[in-house]
Amino acid sequence: xxxxxxxxxxxxxxxxxxxxxxxxxxxxxxxxTIATTETAKIKGISAAGENPEITDFTxxxxxxxxxxxxxxxxxxxxxxxxxxxxxALITMSALxxxxxxxxxxxxxxxxKPHIPLxxxxxxxxxxxxxxxxxxxxxxxxxxxxxAGANFAKTTDYLVIGESIPGGTTTAxxxxxxxGINAEGKVxxxxxxxxxxxxxxxxxxxxxxxxxxxxxxxKDPINAISFFGDPMMPVFVGMVLGAAERVPVLMxxxxxxxxxxxxxxxxxPKILSNVAIGTTRWITDDPTSDLAGIVAQISDVPILAAxxxxxxxxxxxxxxxxxxxxxxxxxxxGAAIAAMAKTEGEITKDILLKEIEKNYESLMGMK
Amino acid sequence: xxxxxxxxxxxxxxxxxxxxxxxxxxxxxxxxTIATTETAKIKGISAAGENPEITDFTxxxxxxxxxxxxxxxxxxxxxxxxxxxxxALITMSALxxxxxxxxxxxxxxxxKPHIPLxxxxxxxxxxxxxxxxxxxxxxxxxxxxxAGANFAKTTDYLVIGESIPGGTTTAxxxxxxxGINAEGKVxxxxxxxxxxxxxxxxxxxxxxxxxxxxxxxKDPINAISFFGDPMMPVFVGMVLGAAERVPVLMxxxxxxxxxxxxxxxxxPKILSNVAIGTTRWITDDPTSDLAGIVAQISDVPILAAxxxxxxxxxxxxxxxxxxxxxxxxxxxGAAIAAMAKTEGEITKDILLKEIEKNYESLMGMK
Numbered sequence: 001x002x003x004x005x006x007x008x009x010x011x012x013x014x015x016x017x018x019x020x021x022x023x024x025x026x027x028x029x030x031x032x033t034i035a036t037t038e039t040a041k042i043k044g045i046s047a048a049g050e051n052p053e054i055t056d057f058t059x060x061x062x063x064x065x066x067x068x069x070x071x072x073x074x075x076x077x078x079x080x081x082x083x084x085x086x087x088a089l090i091t092m093s094a095l096x097x098x099x100x101x102x103x104x105x106x107x108x109x110x111x112k113p114h115i116p117l118x119x120x121x122x123x124x125x126x127x128x129x130x131x132x133x134x135x136x137x138x139x140x141x142x143x144x145x146x147a148g149a150n151f152a153k154t155t156d157y158l159v160i161g162e163s164i165p166g167g168t169t170t171a172x173x174x175x176x177x178x179g180i181n182a183e184g185k186v187x188x189x190x191x192x193x194x195x196x197x198x199x200x201x202x203x204x205x206x207x208x209x210x211x212x213x214x215x216x217x218k219d220p221i222n223a224i225s226f227f228g229d230p231m232m233p234v235f236v237g238m239v240l241g242a243a244e245r246v247p248v249l250m251x252x253x254x255x256x257x258x259x260x261x262x263x264x265x266x267x268p269k270i271l272s273n274v275a276i277g278t279t280r281w282i283t284d285d286p287t288s289d290l291a292g293i294v295a296q297i298s299d300v301p302i303l304a305a306x307x308x309x310x311x312x313x314x315x316x317x318x319x320x321x322x323x324x325x326x327x328x329x330x331x332x333g334a335a336i337a338a339m340a341k342t343e344g345e346i347t348k349d350i351l352l353k354e355i356e357k358n359y360e361s362l363m364g365m366k
Numbered sequence: 367x368x369x370x371x372x373x374x375x376x377x378x379x380x381x382x383x384x385x386x387x388x389x390x391x392x393x394x395x396x397x398x399t400i401a402t403t404e405t406a407k408i409k410g411i412s413a414a415g416e417n418p419e420i421t422d423f424t425x426x427x428x429x430x431x432x433x434x435x436x437x438x439x440x441x442x443x444x445x446x447x448x449x450x451x452x453x454a455l456i457t458m459s460a461l462x463x464x465x466x467x468x469x470x471x472x473x474x475x476x477x478k479p480h481i482p483l484x485x486x487x488x489x490x491x492x493x494x495x496x497x498x499x500x501x502x503x504x505x506x507x508x509x510x511x512x513a514g515a516n517f518a519k520t521t522d523y524l525v526i527g528e529s530i531p532g533g534t535t536t537a538x539x540x541x542x543x544x545g546i547n548a549e550g551k552v553x554x555x556x557x558x559x560x561x562x563x564x565x566x567x568x569x570x571x572x573x574x575x576x577x578x579x580x581x582x583x584k585d586p587i588n589a590i591s592f593f594g595d596p597m598m599p600v601f602v603g604m605v606l607g608a609a610e611r612v613p614v615l616m617x618x619x620x621x622x623x624x625x626x627x628x629x630x631x632x633x634p635k636i637l638s639n640v641a642i643g644t645t646r647w648i649t650d651d652p653t654s655d656l657a658g659i660v661a662q663i664s665d666v667p668i669l670a671a672x673x674x675x676x677x678x679x680x681x682x683x684x685x686x687x688x689x690x691x692x693x694x695x696x697x698x699g700a701a702i703a704a705m706a707k708t709e710g711e712i713t714k715d716i717l718l719k720e721i722e723k724n725y726e727s728l729m730g731m732k
Contacts, residue, residue: 029520067512101519105482114505116471116513117485139480146433147482153467154395154520 003344007336008304010283011291016301019275022247023340026156030100030334031238032066032091033162034059035107035230037125037133040166044197047080047189048165048328055165056124060113062088062163062329063104066095070362072114077362080189084319085359087279087331090307091161093354094331097346098338100159105147105238107140107164107230120144120237122230128173129201131209137224137233141266144237152242159277159337160238161251161330164231171258173202173227178261179214180296187254187288191323195287202227220265228258236262243273249303250274251333253282253326257293264297275301277333280308281326305335307348314359369710373702374670376649377657382667385641388613389706392522396466396700397604398432398457399528400425401473401596403491403499406532410563413446413555414531414694421531422490426479428454428529428695429470432461436728438480443728446555450685451725453645453697456673457527459720460697463712464704466525471513471604473506473530473596486510486603488596494539495567497575503590503599507632510603518608525643525703526604527617527696530597537624539568539593544627545580546662553620553654557689561653568593586631594624602628609639615669616640617699619648619692623659630663641667643699646674647692671701673714680725 002024009016040046040055049055058078061071065088071077078086095102104115108122120143125134151158164170168186175182184195206212209226216223224232236259239248250256256276263270282290283304291302309317320326338346359365368390375382406412406421415421424444427437431454437443444452461468470481474488486509491500517524530536534552541548550561571593572578582589590598602625605614616622622642629636648656649670657668675683686692704712725731 027520067516099519101516103516112487114487114509116509116516119483119485121480143480143482150433150467150469150482151520153465154393154517 005339005344006306006348007339008280008283008306010302010304012299012301016275016303019247019301020340023157025343028100028157028159028337028341029151029155030095030102030330031158031160032063032102032104032330033107033160033231033234034063034104034109035125035164036109037166037170037229038127039125039169042201044194045169046165050079050081056110058165059109059163060111062086063113064115065092066102067104067115073111080324082324083316084324085316086329087325087327088329089359090331090355091329091334093358094334094338094351097354098341100337100341105234107234118147120234122233125230128170128227129204129208131205131226133170134225134228134230137221140233141237144234145241148238148241152245155246157247157249158242159249159251159330159333160235161333162231162235162255163329164229167229167231167255169198169201170227170229171255172198173205174223174258175261175293176202176213177206177211177216177223177227178220179217180261180293182293185289185293187282187285187326189325189328193287218265220262224262232259232262235259239263239274240267240270243270248274249277249333249337251277251330253278254288254290254293257290257297260294260297260300271298271300275303277303277336279327279332280304280306281320285323285326303336305332307335307351312352313356317359371705371710372672372714373705374646374649374672376668376670378665378667382641382669385613385667386706389523391709394466394523394525394703394707395517395521396461396468396696397524397526398429398468398470398696399473399526399597399600400429400470400475401491401530402475403530403532403536403595404493405491405535408567410560411535412531416445416447422476424531425475425529426477428452429479430481431458432468433470433481439477446690448690449682450690451682452695453691453693454695455725456697456721457695457700459724460700460704460717463720464707466703466707471600473600484513486600488599491596494536494593495570495574497571497592499536500591500594500596503587506599507603510600511607514604514607518611521612523613523615524608525615525617525696525699526601527699528597528601528621529695530595533595533597533621535564535567536593536595537621538564539571540589540624541627541659542568542579543572543577543582543589543593544586545583546627546659548659551655551659553648553651553692555691555694559653584631586628590628598625598628601625605629605640606633606636609636614640615643615699615703617643617696619644620654620656620659623656623663626660626663626666637664637666641669643669643702645693645698646670646672647686651689651692669702671698673701673717678718679722683725
């Protein structure tokens with residue numbers, strides 16, 4: 001009998017099981033898309049960094065962690081203002097355990113990581129409250145599409161993750177402008193989800209640009225350009241290029257619903273070959289509603305890695321159970337891929353032990 | 367019975383046949399390393415561009431050809447001063463026919479191609495006659511090594527090619543400083559090999575730096591830094607990272623002997639998993655001696671794609687039989703990989719027809 005995977009299914013069980021069956025025992029390539037924006041520097045909007053100014057360092061540091069096993073552009077690892085470590089720790093542990101290769105693709109970062117970096121012609125994003133968030137969207141999508149199509153020829157399937165501070169606010173901007181009711185439904189890396197600050201920021205952008213709820217439903221390129229972030233064109237292009245040939249696991253929380261809305265507007269057929277891979281902390285989150293947003297767009301399956309840090313030896317990890325961080329850097333997708341690749345040999349317990357080992361060594365406790 | 371491949375073996379027949387057997391029917395990833403240098407702008411040194419100044423555009427244009435099927439940063443395709451088209455035309459035709467994926471990795475280019483580009487922290491090279499050719503060599507090698515190790519997990523083997531004008535002169539610089547007798551033995555894209563100009567350029571660099579023949583035999587990093595080019599650290603790092611796990615076909619002419627010398631100095635064991643893949647125009651070339659240089663370094667096999675343009679409908683292609691261009695952009699390696707992947711279904715005749723079709727359409731004749 002096949003070993004069960006520690007993966008929860010939160011909707012569309014038939015397609016979810018079929019997707020899991022398709023990737024079981026197969027070899028994935030993990031792509032981490034990164035970008036930075038000025039939106040993340042709005043006070044109180046993101047916990048992806050010790051303070052707002054330092055969010056520019058979080059995506060490069062996260063990607064160094066994945067490729068080097070340690071950060072070079074900052075000491076230690078990225079942490080929240082409360083000292084809780086980046087979810088890249090989960091991603092790194094899962095990818096290393098299952099020997100899954102990584103490519104980091106940039107949509108535009110202010111600080112360059114000390115790693116091989118796939119550049120796609122993007123630059124860092126501006127504050128979406130100006131209504132002028134992202135440049136060069138169409139060109140970056142085209143380049144990412146070419147990269148995705150080429151990577152799809154080398155591997156059984158792709159797992160794509162993201163590291164972009166402030167990403168749920170830009171997701172909200174794209175979702176609302178495209179007519180998806182996501183108010184009060186996007187997730188947060190903070191334990192107290194700052195829904196009001198996010199909606200105020202998006203509304204400022206909509207006003208500045210003379211747009212309103214749903215006015216860009218058929219114009220995803222402008223939805224990104226005005227209210228999105230530079231991770232989006234890279235992520236979207238990669239899926240467009242790859243999912244015609246291989247399955248794609250979109251690793252992330254509520255941000256993935258904005259990517260889904262864009263994909264649906266650009267090429268709805270592609271959605272038959274994708275699933276969202278996230279963490280239990282997202283699907284259990286009472287302050288957000290991933291499934292509720294996704295249901296308005298498509299019936300793509302949502303898979304959640306059943307990781308649980310309740311019994312961790314470390315308070316910094318236990319904090320995840322109080323709703324801090326929750327997801328990011330494709331943590332859920334990487335965990336699912338590690339379990340699927342090894343056909344269940346990697347369990348949630350084995351993964352936790354590896355995460356604790358890496359946490360201990362990276363935080364200089366050992 | 368297995369279909370024979372249109373591949374010639376020019377040395378070490380046992381290992382060559384074993385290498386060909388290993389890659390037969392297998393799925394490769396093609397990596398095109400690109401860089402530009404001021405060395406290429408020395409008048410009369412390179413034919414990789416209509417004139418010396420335009421050599422900055424040749425590598426980006428070549429890589430656009432591979433990924434987009436057309437150039438964006440220049441009209442048409444790169445040509446020699448005589449109007450003979452870039453060997454990227456061969457590479458592109460081979461890779462497209464055999465559905466082989468491509469990644470372009472930059473060591474430093476002045477003009478950015480309109481494609482996904484893997485950046486490794488390098489910058490364009492200076493004129494080697496100054497003795498200060500390449501910056502950041504060690505760091506670029508480390509980054510490329512990480513990239514190579516990750517790509518090796520996604521594919522059965524790697525084929526690595528290069529596009530760098532002036533590359534045989536910088537190869538000569540590295541070879542002589544490392545004590546390999548390569549004077550009068552490196553190849554040229556020009557029909558009249560400018561051996562004297564090349565050796566004068568290298569000697570100027572050696573004098574400027576107070577080095578001499580063989581003085582850097584055990585210091586390959588400085589050999590590149592002083593007299594090499596920025597393609598080298600990328601190529602070397604990729605091989606170091608990949609060849610521990612999968613075979614690597616080093617696609618190129620006499621430049622590959624400089625890469626081989628560097629690899630031998632850094633990690634000689636790695637050479638057991640590599641072969642050189644080139645064209646018949648290189649192994650038949652009376653003005654250069656690839657085998658003679660390689661024999662001084664290692665007994666890695668040299669494979670040559672048995673392509674022949676004598677019967678082409680186009681004078682621009684027939685010119686290859688007069689010794690113009692000869693090799694570049696991994697043309698030989700890509701042709702061998704296309705033949706091997708399809709187990710001989712792609713023959714030299716099928717390849718020529720595809721090249722002619724692409725030549726016709728890209729040169730606007732049809």
